[in-house]
Amino acid sequence: MKCVAIDFETANDDLISACSVGLAEMEGERVIRSYYTLLTPASPYFSPKNSAVHGLSEADVAGAPTFSDVWPTIREFIGESLTIAHNAPFDIGIIKALLNHYALEVPPIRYTCTLKLARKAWPTLNGYSLPLLSSYFNFPYRPHHALDDAINCGLLFAKALPYNEEERTLDVLEELGIKVALLSGGVAPRERLPLQGSLL
Numbered sequence: 001m002k003c004v005a006i007d008f009e010t011a012n013d014d015l016i017s018a019c020s021v022g023l024a025e026m027e028g029e030r031v032i033r034s035y036y037t038l039l040t041p042a043s044p045y046f047s048p049k050n051s052a053v054h055g056l057s058e059a060d061v062a063g064a065p066t067f068s069d070v071w072p073t074i075r076e077f078i079g080e081s082l083t084i085a086h087n088a089p090f091d092i093g094i095i096k097a098l099l100n101h102y103a104l105e106v107p108p109i110r111y112t113c114t115l116k117l118a119r120k121a122w123p124t125l126n127g128y129s130l131p132l133l134s135s136y137f138n139f140p141y142r143p144h145h146a147l148d149d150a151i152n153c154g155l156l157f158a159k160a161l162p163y164n165e166e167e168r169t170l171d172v173l174e175e176l177g178i179k180v181a182l183l184s185g186g187v188a189p190r191e192r193l194p195l196q197g198s199l200l
Contacts, residue, residue, distance in 0.1 A: 001166045002027045003157060004081040005114075006074075007149035008094045009054040010041070011061075015097035017043035018067060019056050022147030023077050026154035028162070035077055036147040038064040042101050054144040068102040078109055082166070082180065086130045086153045088113035092183060109183040112173060114156050120176045121160035130156075 005024045011017040019041045025032040038061045046058050085091035092111055099106050118128045125136065134141040134152045137159060142148045163169045173180060180188040 001161075001164060001169050002032070002081055003084050003154065004078050005084045005150040005154035005157070006078075006091055006095075007085060007146045007153060008091050009056065009144060009146050010050060010094070011056070011058075012041075012043060012045050012047040012050055014043040015094045016101045017041040017045070018094050018098060019046070019061050019064075020054070020146040021067075021070070021074070022145070022150040023074065024147065024150040024154050025077070025081065026151075026158060028164070029155055029158045031151055031154070033077075034147055034151065035073065037070055039070070040064045040066050042067065042098065054146075066102075067098040068104065071099075071102070071104060075107065081110075082169075083109050083111040083183075084114050084153055084157050085111065086113070086118075086149065086156070087115045092181075095183065106184045108188075110180050110188040111183060112178060112180045114153050114160075116178050117160050117173070117176070118156060120178065 003026055005026060007022050008018045009020045011019045018039050020038050021036070023035045025034070038056070040061050044058065046056070051057050088111055096106065115128055118133060130149055130152055131141065131143045133156055137155070139152045139155050141152055161169050161172055163172070170180065182188045
């Protein structure tokens with residue numbers, strides 16, 4: 001089934017410090033299209049710890065757009081698709097924090113977590129980080145590059161749930177006890193929600 005995988009990297013521990021974002025629209029294990037950009041973080045300090053993980057610094061994002069600048073593009077890219085992220089509370093938390101920071105409307109985007117899915121799908125593995133899983137399944141990978149993280153998140157989703165039909169995919173998620181939630185709060189209904197708003 002089609003879905004959109006998303007990943008952020010942050011400059012520091014503050015959720016509004018997103019300094020890059022990657023999105024990949026996936027159909028099974030095929031990347032249909034992708035989007036990547038550096039971001040000027042709303043919380044601008046780059047901690048040495050975070051820079052050591054993703055390799056980005058203040059100089060790298062000089063002149064980059066803000067989240068507010070690119071949100072219309074991200075919103076349009078996601079559309080009505082199910083959105084997935086590895087450790088979704090982190091990435092979805094970033095979106096919520098930034099929408100609040102920039103006083104933007106919170107849309108009813110559906111999302112679920114591939115970290116929770118991986119733990120259910122492969123319960124005997126020794127770890128479930130994206131680098132470890134990417135290595136285990138021999139996915140091409142640049143660790144902690146937002147676009148590569150998004151693509152490999154999508155590959156994991158397809159490997160765990162190799163179904164063409166969205167209804168079947170949602171059935172299995174439900175059987176596994178994995179919720180599809182709404183960015184705007186609560187659990188997503190099974191029927192698709194209409195695309196709201198325009199591009200904010």
